[in-house]
Amino acid sequence: MSQRPNLSELNQYHLGIWYSAYRFIISFCLLMVFFVTYSQLNDQYQYPKLYLYVLTSYVVISSLQFFILNKIKAAIPKQMVLIFFADVLALSLLTFALDGPNLHLSLxxxxxxxxxxxxxNAQKALIITLVAVIIVIYQLFVGSILDFASLRNIGNSAVLAFLFFVVYGCGQIAVRRFQILENLNFSQSLELNQLQNINRYILEQIDTGYLVLDENCHVVLSNPAACHLLGITASYSAEKFPLYMSQPDLFELLNFEDLRDGEKFQFESQQSLYHIHVHVKKLIVPHQMLTLLILQDAQKLNQHVQQLKLAALGQLSASIAHEIRNPLAAIVQANELQNGSDPAQQQMLSKMIAKQAKRIDGIVQDTLNMVKNRETHAVELSLNRFIPLLIQEDLSDIKKMIQLNIQSSCHIYFDEAQLRQVLINLIRNAIRHNDPDAGYIELNIYPHEKNMRIDVRDFGQGVAVQHRASLFQPFFSTEITGTGLGLYLAHSFCEANQAQLTYVEQQRGACFRLICQRAAV
Structure with a gap:
């Protein structure tokens, strides 16, 4: 029972088939050329009968070897050795029949x-090369002994023998390069296969459905979750198929050419038991136009959203209760102390009650501002006019403590009311935390690349390192009288206007930087 050839032998076999076909065609053409040109070029053949017999035998042997190699895929290396020995022997005899090498046979x-x-392999190829060298050189000596030829072609034979060694060396270098490339290609194929298996495993495990469509609205990739949601049989998950055949309801709903990146919609199908939420994403792939449909169970998605809302509401309620508890406790204690107190103490306690009540009112107002769902309407604002007017109208009591540095032609896109609230909060915070000896804070407004920056900087103690991660969280404050909602609201308003509010570390003081979209003038 013959062994199954490995990958290397199969590659050798396919190349050997091409080489066997080549040598049969060459030998047959040489035989035809001999018959056609013998009458005109008979003087160039030293031994024409030998030349004819060798060519005829070469044609027969090459055809037989081609047939055997094509039909029998066993012992491929041995067959290749016999093929090359037949080539070297036939070409050597043809060279001898011509009384020395010529250009065509040398090639x-x-x-x-x-x-x-x-x-x-290198050893067998070297043996073939040495046999060819020995035959080419010593056939002239044999001819001289038998008085068949002279030694006038010994120089050409020596050059040809040297050329054999050069070609052998070049061939070995080429083989090593091919082996390196083959090994690299094999390792990359293994890595690619591993990545594909990992991707396939991930897609099979997740609950979100993924459906990738090409420009012809054919599904090129799908995962089991997508097949389950759409009511498609599992066999479709591993092959390309037209969407209109498997899920006609979705195909009829899709206006494929008008789908936009980020578009969302929901649909129901008779094939599916689910109400499906679809999110469209355009994929940027070279030489392809692909569209990714992210499919989710709308009922589960809505339940998840409701759970998040309830969790956020619970966290907000707990935070409000915690913040109100302290001033409320102070009010209750002050009210109890009023009984039996002298008028001066009662007046002091009344002021304390009023102060704590005002603090509770501030917490309630800030909470209401935080949970308001007012739409954001970004408009083009000229900061050169807006900022001085803001300082004059809303910050008149501290305008002497604000050093404004603004460049000309500063235009941004922002909701006017929300920007006003953000800047008032940041500026009053900076005044409150500023070093009294500094006397002022800086409000620096300048363009940077495609954005506009608004820096509010004070010269106080700055923000401690352990507090920076919590700066924009609700109800976080380092002051006893603070509600901890100011920076959170400012950060939320900036996000609603596609802007960023960040803390920038300074050697002295604190700097809050507002980065917003720059409007073209």
Missing amino acids: LFVITIFAASILL
Whole structure:
């Protein structure tokens, strides 16, 4: 029972088939050329009968070897060795019949040596090369002994023998390069296969459905979750298929050419038991136009959203209760102390009650501002006019403590009321935390690349490192009288206007930077 050939032998076999076909065509053409040109070029053949017999035998042997190699895929290396030995022997006899090497036969010799270097291992290829060298050089000595030829072609034979070694070396270098490339290609194929298996495993495990469509609205990739949601049989998950055949309801709903990146919609199908939420994403792939449909169970998605809302509401309620508890406790204690107190103490306690009540009112107002769902309407604002007017109208009591540095032609896109609230909060915070000896804070407004920056900087103690991660969280404050909602609201308003509010570390003081979209003038 013959062993199954490995991958290397199969590659050798396919290349050997091509080489066997080549040598049969070459030998047959040489035979035809001999018959056609013999009457005109008979003087160039030293031994024409030998030349004819060798060519005829070469045609028969090459055809037989081609047939055997094509039908029998066993012992491929041995078959290749016999093929090259037949080539070297036939070409050597043809050279002898011509009384020395010529250009055409030398070229065929070189091709044979190079092919042997590629199709055989280094040791066998070297043996073929040495046999060719020995035959080419010593056939002239044999001819001289038998008085068949002279030694006038010994120089050409020596050059041809040297050329055989050069071609053998070049062939071995080429083989090593091919092996390196083959090993690299094999390792990359393994890595790619591993990545594909990992991706396939991930897609099979997640509950979200993924459906990738090409420009013809054919599904090129789908995962089991998508098939389950759409009511598609599992066999479709591993092959390309037209969407209109598997899910006609979704196909009729899709206006494929008008789908926009980020578009969302919901649909129901008779094939599916689910109400499906679809999110469209355009994929940027070279030489392809692909569309990704992210499919989710709308009922589960709504339940998840409600759970998040309830969790946020619970956290907000707990935070409000915690913040109100302290001033409320102070009010209750002050009210109890009023009984039996003298008028001066009662007046002091009344002021304390009023102060704590005002603090509770501030917490309630800030909470209401935080939970308001007012729409954001970004408009083009000229900061050169807006900022001085803001300082004059809303910050008149501290305008002498604000040093404004603004460049000309500063235009941004922002909701006017929300920007006003953000800047008032940041500026009053900076005044409150500023060093009294500094006397002022800085409000620096300047363009940076495609954005506009608004820096509010004070010269106080700055924000401690352990507090920076909590700066924009609700109800976080380092002051006893603070509600901890000012920076959170400012950060939320900036996000609603596609802007960023960040803390910038300074050697002295604190700097809050507002980065917003710059409007073209």
